[in-house]
Amino acid sequence: MTRYHAAWVLPVVSEPLRNATVVEQGGRIVYVGPRGSAPDGGEDVELGEVMLLPGLVNAHCHLELTAMRGFLDGLAFRDWIVRLTAARRAILTPGMLLDAARLGIDEGLRHGVTTFADTGDTGAGFDAMLERGVRGVCYREVFGPDPAQCDEAIAALATKVAEMRQRVTPLVAVGVSPHAPYTVSDALFRATALFAQQHELPLAVHIAESAMERDLVVQGAGVFAEGLRARGIHVAPRARTPIALLESLGVLQARALLIHCVHVDADDIGAIARHGCAVAHCPASNAKLGHGIAPLAALLAAGITVGIGTDSVASNDRMDLLEEARLATLMASAREARHDAVGAVRALELATLGGARAPGLANEIGSLEVGKAADLAAFAIPPHRLPVHEPVPALVYSLSGLPATFVAVAGRVRVRDGRLVDADDALAGRVQATADLLQQWLAG
C-alpha cells in the first residue's frame, strides 16, 4: 500500500481536493480524500506542491513515427503524407521503428500520458507499449485503395492481428484501423468493419480531416483523386460526406473511433452520435496542416464521447497532452467566438475520462475513484506559475507545457522526481541517427 500526498488532488469526476491523498494497493486506487482520513499503513510518498490527477489518455498518436518529429516541415498535406510514407518504407527498419516508438512513449510518460491509443502500420507501437509498461490500444493499420487488393489486405491483417492477440496483456489491447478514404477502398472499409465486429476488435479511422479528402469522397476530384487515377485506380464520387461514406459501409456501426472530424456538418454529427462513435480530437495537428478547427463544442453538445489526441509528432510536434487540452479549449473559444465554448474543466475531462471512454476503458481508468487502476500523473506548480486561483484552470492553462514530476501505471512508478524510471540513455541518440538518415534520403 502506498499513500500519495499532494497539495491538490483532481479526481476529474468530483471537485478538486486541497492537501489530499490517493492510496494505491495492488495497482488499484483504494482511497481518494482528505489526508487526515486516509487509511493507515504502507509507504508515504510526499509529492509536495503538485496537482495529482488521473494519468492522461492520448486518444490518437503514431508512436512508430517519432523519428519524424518535424520532418518535412512546410510541405502541403498530400505531398507531406506521400513523402512521409515513402520515407518510412524506404528507410525505417524494424529496429528504428521500435526505438522511435520507445522514445514516443517516454515523451508521453514525461508529460503524464499513461494510456496511448496508437495507430500504426508495423506493430512497433504495440511492442514498445508492452516493453515500457504503459497502457494502450494498438490499432493496426490496413491500406488498399484498389478494391482488387481487399482480400489480400484482410488476410494479411488477420495474420498480424492473430500474432498480436497472443501477446495482449491486461494493459495493452489490439484493434484495427482502415487508414483513411484516400488509402482504403469501399470494399476494404466494409471488410475491415466486418472483421472488427466478428473478432470483437476496436476500430479507428482517420476521417473528415482535410478538404482534399472531402473533395475525393464527395466529388471524386482533387489531388487525392489525381494521385489514385495516376496509379490506375478508378475514382468516382462515393458519398455525401466522409462520415456518410463510413455509415454506408458499416464502419460507424462498428462504433469506430473517428480521428479528426474537422469537416463534419450537422447531419454528420447526428450520425456519429446515433451510432455511439467516439471522436479523437487533434487540434494542433489539424491547425498545423491547415485543415482548420474541428467543431468540438457541437460534438460535445450532441453528447458524443471525445478524447484528445496529439496525432504523430510529424505534425504536432510533441506529445504534450495537457498543452493539447489547452489548445482544445482555446481553439474552441476562437472558433465559436465564445469565451465559454469549452472550458478548462471540460478540457481536462476530455484528456482523461473522454479518452478512456473512447476505447471502452472508462471502468478502469480516466478518473481518481476507488476501484479504478492506479494510473496517476502529478504536475509540479513552480513558483513562477503561482498564484493558483482555481486548480483545474491553473492546470490546463498555466501548468500545460511543463513535464510531469510523477507518473504511475497500474501502481507501477514510471516517472519519479521528474525522471523516467528505467530510462535508456542512448535511445534519443539512436533516434537522432535515424533522423539524420531521413535527411540524407531527402537530400539524395
Next chain:
Amino acid sequence: MTRYHAAWVLPVVSEPLRNATVVEQGGRIVYVGPRGSAPDGGEDVELGEVMLLPGLVNAHCHLELTAMRGFLDGLAFRDWIVRLTAARRAILTPGMLLDAARLGIDEGLRHGVTTFADTGDTGAGFDAMLERGVRGVCYREVFGPDPAQCDEAIAALATKVAEMRQRVTPLVAVGVSPHAPYTVSDALFRATALFAQQHELPLAVHIAESAMERDLVVQGAGVFAEGLRARGIHVAPRARTPIALLESLGVLQARALLIHCVHVDADDIGAIARHGCAVAHCPASNAKLGHGIAPLAALLAAGITVGIGTDSVASNDRMDLLEEARLATLMASAREARHDAVGAVRALELATLGGARAPGLANEIGSLEVGKAADLAAFAIPPHRLPVHEPVPALVYSLSGLPATFVAVAGRVRVRDGRLVDADDALAGRVQATADLLQQWLAG
C-alpha cells in the same frame, strides 16, 4: 569577454549555425559564428545541447496583474474586465502590485523574455523592470470615458510620466497608453496622441479586440454602451471601425503600437500600414476571451510590423513567448486553412525582431548580430524532444512550453542552468497571499 558555445545558434536574421559561438564584451555582441573561428581570450561558457537565440521580446503584457493569473476564469469579457478592474483598485496595494510585477518578470525571464512591452495603470511594471535588470517600455495607461475628464486625466498623466522620465535608463523607457475605446473618450484619445508626439513618447492602445468594442464604436450599442450610459456618459456611433476611429483622432499618426487587431478589415489593414503602426498580436488571450483569431497573415502581407504578446496572465494564463509564437503559427494556419500561412521561421522572427521593431529597438536587439546588445536566451533540447530535423521549426513547435536554461540582458546573466539569478524565494508566496485576498473579495 565571454564566449558562449552552443549546439545551435539561431541568429534570426541568418541561417542557423551548428556548433557555434556568440561572444559578448561589455554588454554587446562582438562575434557570431563557427566555434573554431571565435576570437581568443575571455571566459568560455559551455551551454551544451541548447538552441541559443536573441532574447525574446514580449510585445504586450500587464506585469502588475500577475496576481490575477487565472482570476475570474469563465466570465464574459465585459463582466471580466469590470470585475478585474474593481478588484485591482479595491485590493491591490502598491506593494502587492510591485510583487506581482516582479513575479511576472521572473516568469518571463524563465521563458527567455528579455524585453517587456508593459502596459499598466500604476507604474509597478516600470519599478520592477528597473529593479530586475530587464529591458522594456512601460506604457503608462490613461483612462477617462467622459470627455469632461480629459484635461484632468492628461494633467495626471503628465505628472506620472515626468516622474518616470527622471528614472529612465538605457534599458527601460517610458510610453503612454490611452487604454481602449470603451474607457477613453475621443477627446482623451486626441489629447494623449498629441501629448505623445509633443514629448516624443511611444504610444500603445488596445484596439479592435472584441465584437463588443466594435459595436460600441460603430453603432454606439452593446454592453459597453449600456455600461457607459448607466454612468451618465453620452454614447453615439463614433467611426466606421475602431481603427478608423484611431485614424480620425490622430492616434495612428502617432505611430501607435496597436494591441490585438482581431476585428480589422482590408481598409483598416491599409490604414495601419500607411501610418507605419505596429501590431501586438496576442493569440492565446484573443482565443480564450472568445474574441477570435487576428488576421496575422494579412497583416504581414501588408508589410506591417508585428510583435507577439502574451497579454496579461489574467487572460492567458502564462508568459511563455515561444509557446505564444507556436500558437501564432498554428492559429494562422487554422484561420487561413493553409499549412504555410505563417511558418515557424516567421513566427520566431515576430517573437524577436518583430517585437523589437515595434517600439523602435531593432538597432539594439531582436537578432544575434555584431554590435547589438547581448540579450540572449538558450533553450535546452531534452532527449524526449529529439530528433531535431530543422532547428527553427524544432524550437517553435517542439521546445516551446519548456523554460529557458540561460538568459542574459545586455550581457548580464539573469538565468543560469535553468535557475533565476537573484531569485527572491519568498516572492511567489507573497503573490499567492494576494491571490487569496482577491478570492476573499470575490466571495465577500
